[in-house]
Amino acid sequence: MRILLLNDFRIGGGAEIIFQKTYEVLVKQGYDVDMVYHNGRISPQGSIFSYVFSIKNFRIILKRLREGKYDIIYVLNYAYSFSPSILWAIKKYKRKNPNIRVIYNAHDAHLICPNSGLMYFKDNKMHLFPQILGVKDFIFKTLDHRGHVYSILKKIQWLFAYKILKLHSVFDVILCPSLFLVSKIKECYPNKKVCLLRNPLDMKNISLAILQKEKKASLQLVYFGRLSLEKGLDVLIKNLSKVSDLYELHIYGDGPEAINLHKLVNDLNMQDRIFFRGKLPWKELMSRLPLYDAFVLPSCCYENAPLSIIEAVASGLYILTMNYGGMKELAQIVGNYYFINPLSPERLYGAFDFIKKSGFHLPDLSLFSEDTFKNILSEYIEYKQNGTTGDSHITN
Template identity: 35%
Template sequence: MYRVLHINDSWEGGGAEAVFRDTIKISQELGFENDVLIAEGKRNVFTYIYSCSEYKRVKERILFFKPDVIHIHNYYHYLSPSILMAIKRLRDSNLWLGRVIFTAHDYHLICPNSGLQFYENETPYNFLISKNNFSYLKKFDRRGYIYSTLKLLQHVLCYKIFKLNTVIDKIISPSHFLKEVFQNWGVTCPIDVIRNPIASRNFKLIERKVGTEGASPIKLVFMGRVTEEKGILNFINIIQKSKFDIDFHIFGEGDLLNNIKELTLRSGLTIICHGYVSRELLLKQINEYDIFVLPSIWYENAPLSILEAANFGLPVMVPNYGGLKEMASLTNSFFMFDYTSGNVDKYIHAAIHEVGKNYIKDPYEFTFDNYKAKILSIYTE
């Protein structure tokens, strides 16, 4: 029987972890024999750069299970790139000759900062997709040069010196944008664009609320991690200047929640922090809101929350770059703003007329059936 070893830093979580779990489920439905390996224990400075224990564990698992395919998702937080060294040495010794598939959920493979960002003081900036402004002398972590140096050491040691990325036979990219960036930054490994499946396995006609012109307050909604890179504070600064009455609903947890709750808000602007709500419950009530916003200040890759909101009729507002722009453009009612303009009122005004009218232009692209067919093709090619 065809065997697949699935590897990821962790089991619990959304985003990459959800795709990891979906991939295993699909692999089971395809009739493959599957094994799963996630990180054990906590990391420290040394195991973050290179974990000897995870190297040994992965090597032993491969020799025992003898997979035809190893499918890797995230590994640099806890497992460390040592798992790639284990694969490399087994191959060099002809002890394992299978294929390695890597699903890229961010930009870790090409940049010490997985968000493709650098910091000046504590302000983040995006590297250019052309790589023209990249330098190893940049600060890659907001917390300071110690953390930045750790990220740089991991990257240089594993990818520039040992070239562990060469063990990867094929990269799965959930967006054309990420594929373009990887190629611009010198990745030569074959890259296939395969969309991640969204939470709803089918795209039935959903009862959607249709907006009423002049309705007040306008209900904006965000769902995701409440962290710096998601741009929540930056977006709040913009809607502080808006002429509209706005209720901004934030679903999620993160280290910026207290900062948000302490903000002094203008008259007509209310922020409601709901904390963590399960995705299943949130999607049941998301059409109570008017406009979905994802104001990330990093490029993102392929944020599925945009498609999930569109599937329930919500127009989407995002910055005009990266995977945000690509995902939004796959829906019917999307509005892209520029942070440098400092104003989003014209987009809010236009979006409020589109409430209940949004949809995914090609829904099959994000179905489990499509994902299953693409995974089968890659595993068995």
């Protein structure tokens, strides 16, 4: 069986990690797998028109499909670099090869909203869509933090791809790493097969043996991930500045908000409490996590399936996060959590008190094991159109 994996980039965030993990798992199982991604193999977007619909990428992918004679096309992220034009190429190829199967591993909400984080912007603030049921929900809203021009481009791309060309129809099954995203996509496409495939956690460099940690006078908090506006770190820092309890917050990562966050810490004179540790290789970061008491994830967006929550709790850390989206779902699965929204000094005092008084309970993380990922993924790879394999994972 020949399989083609498609993703915007080879290296980057969570989707890229799953892109490579999926490749490794399928190759180990004996499948003939090709990867196509941005770097050197596909034309990046160079104009407004190619962002909406890239003719060049359409032709490249269609040629690749015809030459490769694939049995399964497995799509991850595509809207940024490929553009949705590659779905038109797949659709065209599938007309002459009706037996091929197309699987979409959705890592965000792009399929149901031009803003893949289900957010809009008003008065320089982020706001979450409570639900997305139609164009009327977003057509008059600003969907990009960079302003109206980028917002309009996102809307044009999305409307052209899914309302005019209906390119989502090419997907035989949509896999999502959280029940939160499963439910959102099912709201918009009730007739599509939408199923759960949780992201796997690489346990080789994480110890599940939780050691008795030495009690310290100062709570040790950690954040690791992208330093971007939707992560809510600025709001967290402003509220921490009003908390008199002894604590330290160590921030690992890099991103577009790094300079602004450094300035904010300096303006608030919090250099002795908040420390920027830069971006570390994953293995080194995992080795440092047990040094901390709690992981803080204060995102303003829904966070579809933040694996950082699983990595942190597997290292013996309490979870301080928000009670919506994938953050709420994963926190409730692994336990040892305290919801800190709406962010305020009072909520943070409550969180600190929770850490000091609660006992840590070792969670069952088998849902996120590589074996579980491999077994469920194999079911969908081998699934036949008239079969029933895989249906049990729709609501698991």
